[in-house]
Amino acid sequence: MIICDVYSAGETDPGGIAGGQQLAEAVAKRHPNVQYGGSLEAVSDRLQQELKPGDLALFLGAGNLSQVIPDLAVYFNTSI
Numbered sequence: 163m164i165i166c167d168v169y170s171a172g173e174t175d176p177g178g179i180a181g182g183q184q185l186a187e188a189v190a191k192r193h194p195n196v197q198y199g200g201s202l203e204a205v206s207d208r209l210q211q212e213l214k215p216g217d218l219a220l221f222l223g224a225g226n227l228s229q230v231i232p233d234l235a236v237y238f239n240t241s242i
Contacts, residue, residue, distance in 0.1 A: 164199040164208065165189065171224030206230040210237055 167182040180188070186198035199205040209219060219234070221227050235241060 163189070163193060163196040164205055165196060166199045166202055166205045166223075169224065169226045171226075202226055202230045206234055209234060213238065 165182050165186040168179060168185065182200070183198045186196055189196045199208055213219060221231055
């Protein structure tokens with residue numbers, strides 16, 4: 163599991179929301195294989211290096227993911 167930076171989906175920041183690194187640290191207490199990945203671009207680069215044929219990538223998040231998912235689909239010659 164790779165957790166990237168936390169972004170707003172356009173709403174006002176209410177404050178007190180953990181960042182991606184803090185979220186990854188909290189999840190790591192219960193999940194043995196979680197990593198903080200940084201920016202969406204860094205996660206995209208990392209997935210291009212680490213995913214192998216037959217792997218499945220699930221993306222959960224707000225609108226910003228639409229900035230990297232199409233490029234990854236082209237890179238891996240697949241459809242979304």
